[in-house]
Amino acid sequence: MLIVHHLENSRSQRVLWLLEELGVAYEVQRYARDPATMLAPRALRDIHPLGKSPVIVDDGVTIAETGAIVEYLIATYGAGRLIPAAGTPERLAYTYWLHYAEGSAMPPLVNKLIFSRIPQAPALPFFMRPVAKALMGGVTKSYLDPQIAAHIKFWAATLEASPYFAGPALTGADIMMSFPVEAASARASLPPVLTTYLAGLHARPAYKAALERGGPYDIIKP
Numbered sequence: 303m304l305i306v307h308h309l310e311n312s313r314s315q316r317v318l319w320l321l322e323e324l325g326v327a328y329e330v331q332r333y334a335r336d337p338a339t340m341l342a343p344r345a346l347r348d349i350h351p352l353g354k355s356p357v358i359v360d361d362g363v364t365i366a367e368t369g370a371i372v373e374y375l376i377a378t379y380g381a382g383r384l385i386p387a388a389g390t391p392e393r394l395a396y397t398y399w400l401h402y403a404e405g406s407a408m409p410p411l412v413n414k415l416i417f418s419r420i421p422q423a424p425a426l427p428f429f430m431r432p433v434a435k436a437l438m439g440g441v442t443k444s445y446l447d448p449q450i451a452a453h454i455k456f457w458a459a460t461l462e463a464s465p466y467f468a469g470p471a472l473t474g475a476d477i478m479m480s481f482p483v484e485a486a487s488a489r490a491s492l493p494p495v496l497t498t499y500l501a502g503l504h505a506r507p508a509y510k511a512a513l514e515r516g517g518p519y520d521i522i523k524p
């Protein structure tokens with residue numbers, strides 16, 4: 303049985319959703335975050351050296367990194383589903399968004415979350431907190447927020463031109479992009495085309511079934 307090593311409130315929710323869309327049987331091994339640091343427990347390092355989620359184990363093979371897992375699952379169990387035909391413009395768009403989600407979209411969103419938490423870090427002396435707050439707030443306002451706004455504008459323009467990121471049908475690219483769009487909804491403001499898109503994803507029976515399997519899923523806010 304395929305096992306998903308799933309960290310609560312995390313990117314690995316996408317893997318559960320994909321498995322539900324594909325109708326593949328799986329087992330969920332759940333991990334809770336440390337409430338103070340939000341980090342994964344050490345037990346995840348026994349599965350993969352980086353100790354991050356998601357990780358899957360299928361047929362004795364361990365695979366980490368969401369994009370690699372999505373590619374593997376669609377190639378192994380998709381039978382042509384959730385991926386545009388090879389050689390089409392949609393396939394190129396699929397490849398682009400699949401990599402872009404973690405490679406370009408997530409870094410500013412993660413940085414915004416980390417910067418918002420630095421001023422409250424337990425290790426920071428109390429007299430440094432106002433300085434850290436001003437510094438992190440300044441970088442967020444002058445650099446991260448404009449970066450995030452540019453990404454959001456780009457997604458909106460894409461979804462104004464086609465219903466899904468890689469054309470007329472849901473693909474693995476949408477499953478990858480769901481997390482940056484959800485994270486952006488908690489860390490910035492989204493235009494209507496993106497809130498409508500997210501609502502459409504959230505209404506899918508497979509998305510709802512994955513939430514039931516994965517347990518609590520609440521995007522962490524700054």
Ligand SMILES: N[C@@H](CCC(=O)N[C@@H](CS)C(=O)NCC(=O)O)C(=O)O
Binds near residue numbers: 340341354
């Ligand atoms: N690019 C990686 C990111 C993996 C990652 O950072 N996962 C987060 C979950 S949202 C995690 O495990 N965080 C806990 C930690 O870093 O200890 C992927 O998409 O798989």
